[in-house]
Amino acid sequence: MNDPRPTVGVVGAGQLARMCAQAAIALDVELRVLAARPDDSAAIVVPLAEIGDPADPATLQRFAACCDVLTLDHELVDREALTALAAAGRVVRPSADALRFAQDKAFQRRAFRHAGLPVPAFIVTDRVDAARAFAEDHDWPLVCKRPRGGYDGRGVWHVADPTALTAAWGDASAGGSPVLVEQGVNLEREIAVLIARRPDGSHAAAPVIETIQRDGMLRELVVPAQVPTAVERQARDLAVRVADLVDVVGVCAIELFWTGTQVLINEIATRPHNSGHWTIDGASTSQFENHLRAVLDLPLGSMRATQPAVCSVNVVGGHDGVPPRTRLPDALAIPDVHVHLYGKSTRPGRKLGHVTATADDVATARHRARAAAAVLAGSD
Amino acid sequence: MNDPRPTVGVVGAGQLARMCAQAAIALDVELRVLAARPDDSAAIVVPLAEIGDPADPATLQRFAACCDVLTLDHELVDREALTALAAAGRVVRPSADALRFAQDKAFQRRAFRHAGLPVPAFIVTDRVDAARAFAEDHDWPLVCKRPRGGYDGRGVWHVADPTALTAAWGDASAGGSPVLVEQGVNLEREIAVLIARRPDGSHAAAPVIETIQRDGMLRELVVPAQVPTAVERQARDLAVRVADLVDVVGVCAIELFWTGTQVLINEIATRPHNSGHWTIDGASTSQFENHLRAVLDLPLGSMRATQPAVCSVNVVGGHDGVPPRTRLPDALAIPDVHVHLYGKSTRPGRKLGHVTATADDVATARHRARAAAAVLAGSD
Numbered sequence: 234m235n236d237p238r239p240t241v242g243v244v245g246a247g248q249l250a251r252m253c254a255q256a257a258i259a260l261d262v263e264l265r266v267l268a269a270r271p272d273d274s275a276a277i278v279v280p281l282a283e284i285g286d287p288a289d290p291a292t293l294q295r296f297a298a299c300c301d302v303l304t305l306d307h308e309l310v311d312r313e314a315l316t317a318l319a320a321a322g323r324v325v326r327p328s329a330d331a332l333r334f335a336q337d338k339a340f341q342r343r344a345f346r347h348a349g350l351p352v353p354a355f356i357v358t359d360r361v362d363a364a365r366a367f368a369e370d371h372d373w374p375l376v377c378k379r380p381r382g383g384y385d386g387r388g389v390w391h392v393a394d395p396t397a398l399t400a401a402w403g404d405a406s407a408g409g410s411p412v413l414v415e416q417g418v419n420l421e422r423e424i425a426v427l428i429a430r431r432p433d434g435s436h437a438a439a440p441v442i443e444t445i446q447r448d449g450m451l452r453e454l455v456v457p458a459q460v461p462t463a464v465e466r467q468a469r470d471l472a473v474r475v476a477d478l479v480d481v482v483g484v485c486a487i488e489l490f491w492t493g494t495q496v497l498i499n500e501i502a503t504r505p506h507n508s509g510h511w512t513i514d515g516a517s518t519s520q521f522e523n524h525l526r527a528v529l530d531l532p533l534g535s536m537r538a539t540q541p542a543v544c545s546v547n548v549v550g551g552h553d554g555v556p557p558r559t560r561l562p563d564a565l566a567i568p569d570v571h572v573h574l575y576g577k578s579t580r581p582g583r584k585l586g587h588v589t590a591t592a593d594d595v596a597t598a599r600h601r602a603r604a605a606a607a608v609l610a611g612s613d
Numbered sequence: 614m615n616d617p618r619p620t621v622g623v624v625g626a627g628q629l630a631r632m633c634a635q636a637a638i639a640l641d642v643e644l645r646v647l648a649a650r651p652d653d654s655a656a657i658v659v660p661l662a663e664i665g666d667p668a669d670p671a672t673l674q675r676f677a678a679c680c681d682v683l684t685l686d687h688e689l690v691d692r693e694a695l696t697a698l699a700a701a702g703r704v705v706r707p708s709a710d711a712l713r714f715a716q717d718k719a720f721q722r723r724a725f726r727h728a729g730l731p732v733p734a735f736i737v738t739d740r741v742d743a744a745r746a747f748a749e750d751h752d753w754p755l756v757c758k759r760p761r762g763g764y765d766g767r768g769v770w771h772v773a774d775p776t777a778l779t780a781a782w783g784d785a786s787a788g789g790s791p792v793l794v795e796q797g798v799n800l801e802r803e804i805a806v807l808i809a810r811r812p813d814g815s816h817a818a819a820p821v822i823e824t825i826q827r828d829g830m831l832r833e834l835v836v837p838a839q840v841p842t843a844v845e846r847q848a849r850d851l852a853v854r855v856a857d858l859v860d861v862v863g864v865c866a867i868e869l870f871w872t873g874t875q876v877l878i879n880e881i882a883t884r885p886h887n888s889g890h891w892t893i894d895g896a897s898t899s900q901f902e903n904h905l906r907a908v909l910d911l912p913l914g915s916m917r918a919t920q921p922a923v924c925s926v927n928v929v930g931g932h933d934g935v936p937p938r939t940r941l942p943d944a945l946a947i948p949d950v951h952v953h954l955y956g957k958s959t960r961p962g963r964k965l966g967h968v969t970a971t972a973d974d975v976a977t978a979r980h981r982a983r984a985a986a987a988v989l990a991g992s993d
Contacts, residue, residue: 261954531941535949
């Protein structure tokens with residue numbers, strides 16, 4: 234064929250790649266995935282799934298050679314290998330430099346502070362007594378984070394006092410690595426902004442959303458966020474500054490704290506993100522379509538909300554091992570809920586899907602989404 | 614696995630199966646297609662595409678044996694083979710009996726008239742003099758239709774006078790088969806209603822939409838239809854009566870004429886239909902998701918419009934042979950358009966995709982959708 238369809242290769246085959254696959258169909262884009270296992274969430278829905286370890290540079294190189302653009306489903310990719318691919322002329326979006334922000338929370342936090350962006354007070358240290366001294370200066374509680382590899386609450390310790398710090402420090406600093414120690418912020422709300430950004434820096438921003446975390450995992454989000462207009466504006470301005478600083482290409486999620494008086498940047502992800510799943514059913518353009526459009530350097534779509542109120546709730550695996558798809562009859566009986574299952578085997582605590590409900594008001598949307606997610610998880 | 618995902622097998626792998634594949638991902642349903650060719654629209658986006666001729670009963674039987682439910686992307690399926698599958702315990706939705714209405718326009722028209730449903734005046738005859746006598750009773754023009762195998766304007770002749778009738782009759786009655794001869798209706802509007810229906814007869818109906826045909830092919834549709842409320846109500850009531858009479862399971866599209874004084878049933882399709890593509894971007898639940906939900910006997914979603922105005926325009930292949938995907942940059946620059954490409958090779962007159970635009974008013978939606986479709990077709 235003279236003009237073959239563009240191929241986007243996704244490193245990783247989780248639910249983000251899976252939902253990108255839906256968007257790729259509409260745009261006539263070929264989506265390939267590099268999956269760790271043949272039964273990965275995205276590997277079972279696309280014709281072109283390669284099974285391999287993305288940490289192996291030869292595997293990554295072979296995979297990239299079949300793709301016009303390489304992009305990422307997760308952060309667990311070797312940046313040197315990505316740099317080498319880019320140097321060899323492959324198109325890697327986001328770049329290895331942008332990915333560093335997401336991979337290394339200590340680097341991210343320092344870079345943001347250096348750029349004058351508002352972040353919680355923090356130090357990076359490998360010494361527990363330095364952490365204790367920081368707490369005495371800034372007050373308890375502290376949050377200790379492993380700079381690399383943590384997600385969904387793993388690698389994060391909330392410590393209320395010196396005893397808890399001593400107890401957590403061994404795990405947090407395992408292998409003698411430095412720990413990101415930050416002041417526990419007194420939260421009014423956790424909010425997030427999603428930005429899709431093209432190589433020339435043009436971008437589309439989604440409305441500010443409000444997230445509710447539990448055990449460090451995003452459980453629920455609501456659009457619009459219940460915050461003053463001035464806070465919304467400030468959050469969006471900060472998010473755009475972050476995206477520009479990171480020079481991200483693709484979708485970037487910026488998670489923020491609103492303390493009641495200040496908006497602070499918590500952390501970012503340089504890929505489609507749980508806080509943007511609602512855009513499939515509640516925004517003019519979904520984050521997954523915009524991610525593809527951004528990495529292919531196509532014009533971006535508006536991500537404005539198309540419904541008065543949207544609520545998304547994650548479906549998290551319970552203890553009975555029953556797959557949520559067997560509970561679809563009860564979940565789909567609830568009006569105006571949109572069910573998204575990830576095709577994963579059921580394990581307690583595992584994200585197996587999400588439900589987005591739309592309504593005229595937040596209370597109704599929340600009620601419906603929670604009810605459907607509880608049904609699917611078997612916890613109603 | 615103890616509880617495998619349900620498998621829906623689609624006979625045919627055109628754009629309808631392709632858009633069903635997107636919906637299947639969210640519901641964790643495995644979609645298999647029986648494709649005529651490996652590069653069929655849906656065959657290139659699912660992991661499980663079987664290549665074979667659905668007219669061959671052994672092929673159909675082998676395919677059905679891998680599926681929990683068998684459904685259809687087109688009408689060109691042998692009804693006896695479907696009946697045999699159902700008798701052998703396979704779940705076939707819609708049934709062979711329902712499919713007969715869509716396969717045979719003469720049967721359909723007679724059944725509707727017999728049930729007291731309003732249809733244009735017609736006869737079924739293999740004699741040109743009978744057609745001429747019918748015209749003299751009812752006035753010219755006539756529409757002559759081959760009862761079987763026509764689509765997108767093929768197999769349909771608009772004849773204005775006795776000379777045109779004589780010229781068309783040879784083709785229309787090729788092989789000596791009877792022709793459905795109907796009175797040409799003086800149209801005010803062409804409208805359509807989409808119904809999704811479960812085995813127990815419960816259903817969800819989409820709002821009445823207005824279609825604009827050109828060369829017998831649906832080119833453009835608008836939601837809401839520009840017709841009086843009483844006409845809308847009448848159209849929806851008729852559509853439900855049709856769906857019940859046909860006893861369809863799955864999605865059924867009912868195309869109607871509004872003459873300014875009467876609502877008449879034109880014809881139906883017992884599958885997802887071009888007149889329902891707008892539901893992906895403009896309704897709470899898409900026709901493709903509801904088709905899967907209906908054939909799997911799951912609760913249906915509302916298909917109410919979520920936007921004040923929606924317009925869909927088909928992207929039809931032009932003469933330059935350029936695939937529409939190469940023109941995405943200009944099309945996606947138009948605000949609030951949703952592009953759906955079918956991955957087909959370009960041929961003049963072939964449906965290659967559609968564009969749905971949403972807006973606050975019909976004029977804006979129409980302007981955007983037409984502009985984007987023209988760009989993609991290379992005809993702007």
